[in-house]
Amino acid sequence: MTHDVIKHLLxxxxxxxxxxxxxxxxEEHVISCALCAAEVESLKRILARAAELPETADPPEDAxxxxxxxxxxxxxxxxxxxxxxxxxxxxxxYVFAAAAAILVAVLSSAGTALYMxxxxxxxxxSRAVANTxxxxxxxxxxxxxxxxxxxxxxxxxxxxxxxxxxxASLAPETVAQLKASLRTIDEAILxxxxxxxxxxxxxxxxxxxxxxxRQKVDLLRRTTEMTRGT
Amino acid sequence: xxxxxxxxxxxxxxxxxxxxxxVALLLCASPAAAQKKVERKIPLGMEGALRIANMVGxxxxxxxxxxxxxxxxxxxxxxxxxxGGGYTGAKMFVEATNDRDPKxxxxxxxxxxxxRLWIKTATANIDVSDVAGGLDLYVVSGTxxxxxxxxxxxxxxxDGDIHVIGSPSWLRAKTATGTITFQGAxxxxxxxxxxxxxxxxxxVFERTKIETVTGNITFAGKLDRGGTFDFDTHSGNVxxxxxxxxxxxISAVTIAGTITNNLSVNAPIPGRFGRGAExxxxxxxxxxxxxxxxFKGPITFRRTK
Numbered sequence: 001m002t003h004d005v006i007k008h009l010l011x012x013x014x015x016x017x018x019x020x021x022x023x024x025x026x027e028e029h030v031i032s033c034a035l036c037a038a039e040v041e042s043l044k045r046i047l048a049r050a051a052e053l054p055e056t057a058d059p060p061e062d063a064x065x066x067x068x069x070x071x072x073x074x075x076x077x078x079x080x081x082x083x084x085x086x087x088x089x090x091x092x093x094y095v096f097a098a099a100a101a102i103l104v105a106v107l108s109s110a111g112t113a114l115y116m117x118x119x120x121x122x123x124x125x126s127r128a129v130a131n132t133x134x135x136x137x138x139x140x141x142x143x144x145x146x147x148x149x150x151x152x153x154x155x156x157x158x159x160x161x162x163x164x165x166x167x168a169s170l171a172p173e174t175v176a177q178l179k180a181s182l183r184t185i186d187e188a189i190l191x192x193x194x195x196x197x198x199x200x201x202x203x204x205x206x207x208x209x210x211x212x213x214r215q216k217v218d219l220l221r222r223t224t225e226m227t228r229g230t
Numbered sequence: 231x232x233x234x235x236x237x238x239x240x241x242x243x244x245x246x247x248x249x250x251x252x253v254a255l256l257l258c259a260s261p262a263a264a265q266k267k268v269e270r271k272i273p274l275g276m277e278g279a280l281r282i283a284n285m286v287g288x289x290x291x292x293x294x295x296x297x298x299x300x301x302x303x304x305x306x307x308x309x310x311x312x313x314g315g316g317y318t319g320a321k322m323f324v325e326a327t328n329d330r331d332p333k334x335x336x337x338x339x340x341x342x343x344x345x346r347l348w349i350k351t352a353t354a355n356i357d358v359s360d361v362a363g364g365l366d367l368y369v370v371s372g373t374x375x376x377x378x379x380x381x382x383x384x385x386x387x388x389d390g391d392i393h394v395i396g397s398p399s400w401l402r403a404k405t406a407t408g409t410i411t412f413q414g415a416x417x418x419x420x421x422x423x424x425x426x427x428x429x430x431x432x433x434v435f436e437r438t439k440i441e442t443v444t445g446n447i448t449f450a451g452k453l454d455r456g457g458t459f460d461f462d463t464h465s466g467n468v469x470x471x472x473x474x475x476x477x478x479x480i481s482a483v484t485i486a487g488t489i490t491n492n493l494s495v496n497a498p499i500p501g502r503f504g505r506g507a508e509x510x511x512x513x514x515x516x517x518x519x520x521x522x523x524x525f526k527g528p529i530t531f532r533r534t535k
Contacts, residue, residue: 017316171353174371177389181406181424188443188464192525195485199502204483208525211462215443219406219424223388226350226370 010036014043137203145206152213159220166227178223185216266305274299275317276342277363283323285352287334293343293360293378300340306333355390365398373408391426397433415451427466435459442466446527450534453478453518461522468522471534477513478520484508486526493531 006029012018013026030036137145167175192209199205274280276297282289287306299320305311308327315321322339326332334354341347341361348366349356355372358365364382367374374385374392383398387405394401394412401416406424415433423445430440431450436457440447443464450471453459459478461468465487472478472493482489482498489498489507498507509529522529 019314171371174389177371177407181389184425184443188525192464195525202485202502204523205485208462208464208485208523211441212443212464215422215424215441218404218422219388222386222404223370226352226368226386226388 006030006033006036007039010039011043014040014047136201137206141203141206142200145210148210149213152210152217155217156213156220159217159224162224163220163227166224169227170223178219181219182216185212185219188212189216265307266309266311268301268303268305268311270311270313271298271300272313272315272320273297273317274315274320274342274345277344277346278317278342279319279346279348280315280341281319281321281323281348281350282337282339283321283350284335284337284354285324285326286332286354287336288355288357288372289349289351290336290338291347291349291356291358291361292338292340293345293362294340295343296340297342298340299342301337303335303337305335309333309335311335374403379414417454431471452476453520455517457518459518459520461520462524463527464525466524466527467530468524468527469530469532470520470522471532472520473534477515477517478511479513479517480509480511480520480522480531482507482509482520482522482529482531484524484527484529487524488528490528490530493533 006026009018009022009026010030013023013030018026030040170178189209189212192205192212196202196205196209274297278297280299282291297317299313299322301313301322303311305324306326309332310325310327311322312325313320313322322337324332324335324337332352343361344363345361346364347358347361349358350368351372352370353372354369355375356367356369357375358367358380359377361378361380363380365376365380365384367376367383367385369387369390371387371389373390374387376383376385376394376398377396379397379399381398382400383394383402385392385394385403387408389407390405391408392403392405392410394403394410395414397415399416400418401412402420403410403412404422405426408423408426410421410423410426410428412419412421412428412430413432415435416438417436419430419435419438419440421428421430421440423442425444426442427446427448428440428442429448430438431448434452434454436454438449438451438457439460439462440449441460441462444466445463446467446469447461447463448469448471449459449461452473453476461470480493483501483506485501485506487506489509491498491509491511494511496509496511498509500506501508506526507529509531
């Protein structure tokens, strides 16, 4: 049996579930293969730790009251946030400017910020249409998005590096399709980013941009996982 | 997925603790030969777990009312087939002689109908019918076809198509460039592509979330009154068909696209800064909540027949 086959059998080897026929070649291989020997040691450690776990574990008695308090805290925070955003045009502009500055640090230049503020204040007063699903992003939402965006960029970069290393195990046609898909997502991200720079308080744009980032990370993650072991 | 570890195998064979699980693996390696036939049987509980890995070729699975797994297949020249396990969990996989150039293996497998099934392939097509347990299906560029009503269905591809006919209670399907078609009904659906189109029609749907980047979305199903329906795309066309006399609370917004409403006399209004469009409709008697959001993809609402 080859290493590739034996590595699938190591868990059964450790738990003693291999048949008499299968055990000797695995045993022999583990002695000579440092990689498999390390895997066996690791599996034994996991097994030992798992054996120490209780069969079942009840949640703490105050679990539900803690969850309820956390929900109440979140609701209060949302209400407070909402009241801040409604407490006057000057205060609102000030908070908005702070959030926009955070966004600008990531997305674009200070010049864009001036454009955004000017464009936004004029447009808001003239806006008479219903503002339901395309509501305005709160400063807190913009700040959270900036953090989220940085996380997405970091994760995407890590996954991309990993995928580059595994690229040889994919068919050239698949690699081409994958690159085309990533390009498609990147173009959508760029378009949405540019739109957000022009209309930074647009909640829908923030959500759409987040969705595009999520799709990119998800595609990279799925491909990386599928490539491993193919 | 990926490298086989104790914990992942434990996850396969047991929902609680893997300490108590005993899996007697019966190894059967066959000598290399050109286009070798294989036919094996092992016992597996009606609600047991089965893992199948076959990189190239095809995997066809049928559910049956026996506590037995039977496989018939044709192996690539020189490749080896392995199958083994116990009554609660089993696995089968093909070892290619040359990993860089694996030969196609065709597997046809009969499994207990309520089995928990996990299949992974690279370019091999997966075809599953009449399995009522949970399905986890992964292909890189093959096609996934599922017929029947599995309890849960998770299907993922990179550039392959996914076709589902039936009524899985819970369905998640993702592909990048491939097409997703779903004909049936479900209480919980999540479908996602990058550029591939998504087409859904059939019976009653409840919680439904469909998203693409550039792929078109077509939905024509019955909306459960308490259901929520979310459709998001960057630039794909979205066409939502709603049956006659069925009310729904609709909220549609596009940043730079258009909205066509053939459901009622309500006209869309211009979006922010006069660009794009928005449409909001509330039926008098309540109904499902439908949300459609696009960046520049056109949105169309119509009545189905």
